[in-house]
Amino acid sequence: MQVRYYLMLLFTATFFYACNQSGNSAQLQLRIDSLEKEIDASYKPGLGEFMSQIQVHHAKLWFAGKSENWKLADFEIHEIMESLDDIQQYAAARLESKKVIMLQPALDSVNYAIEQKNTALFTSSFELLTATCNRCHAAVEYDFNKVKIPEIPPLSNQVFTPSEN
Numbered sequence: 001m002q003v004r005y006y007l008m009l010l011f012t013a014t015f016f017y018a019c020n021q022s023g024n025s026a027q028l029q030l031r032i033d034s035l036e037k038e039i040d041a042s043y044k045p046g047l048g049e050f051m052s053q054i055q056v057h058h059a060k061l062w063f064a065g066k067s068e069n070w071k072l073a074d075f076e077i078h079e080i081m082e083s084l085d086d087i088q089q090y091a092a093a094r095l096e097s098k099k100v101i102m103l104q105p106a107l108d109s110v111n112y113a114i115e116q117k118n119t120a121l122f123t124s125s126f127e128l129l130t131a132t133c134n135r136c137h138a139a140v141e142y143d144f145n146k147v148k149i150p151e152i153p154p155l156s157n158q159v160f161t162p163s164e165n
C-alpha cells in the first residue's frame, strides 16, 4: 500500500513539474516572439543614410588633407572606414553592400598619404577614391548619383587648418 501511495505521489509530482516546465517554455517562446518583433521594428539606418554620412566625411577629409591637418584627415578617413564596416554589418541585406570593399585600395592609398604627410599623394589618392565611389554607383545602377571633389567646406562651423600648438 505504502509503495503505491509513494508511486502515485511521485507520478503527480512529475506531472505537475512537467506541466510547469511546458508552461515555462511556452512563456519563454512568447517572450522570444515579442523580442523578435521589437528588434524587427527597431530603427536601423539604411544604406542611403550611411552614404550621406560618408559624403560628409569625404568632404571633410578633403579639406583636412588640403590644409595639411593630418590628424583630422586621419580621423575623417577612419570615420569613412567605420561607416563602411557598419554598411557590411547593418545593411548586409542590400546586395550592393558587398561591393563597398572595392574602395579598399583607394582608402589604403589615402591612408598612406596621410601617414607620409604627402599632399601630392593625398590629392591623387583622393581623386582615385572619388572615382571609385562613382565606379560603384555605376556598377549598382546609381550612376545618376555622382560625387566630386568638393569646392567649399561642407560646414562653416569647423576649423580645417591645423591648430597652432
Ligand code: HEC
Residues within 6 Å of the ligand: 047, 048, 049, 051, 052, 054, 055, 058, 080, 096, 097, 098, 099, 100, 101, 102, 103, 129, 130, 132, 133, 134, 136, 137, 140, 142, 145, 147
Ligand atoms: C556599394 C558600392 C558603393 C560605394 C563603394 C559607394 N557608394 Fe555611395 N551609394 C551606393 C548606393 C547603392 C547608394 C544608394 C543608397 C540608397 O538606396 O539610398 C549610394 C548613395 C550615395 C549618396 C546619395 C545619398 C543621398 O541620399 O543623396 C552619396 C552622396 C554617396 N553614395 C556617396 C558616396 C561616396 C562619397 C562614396 C565613396 C567614398 C560612395 N558613395 C561609395 C553605393 C556605393
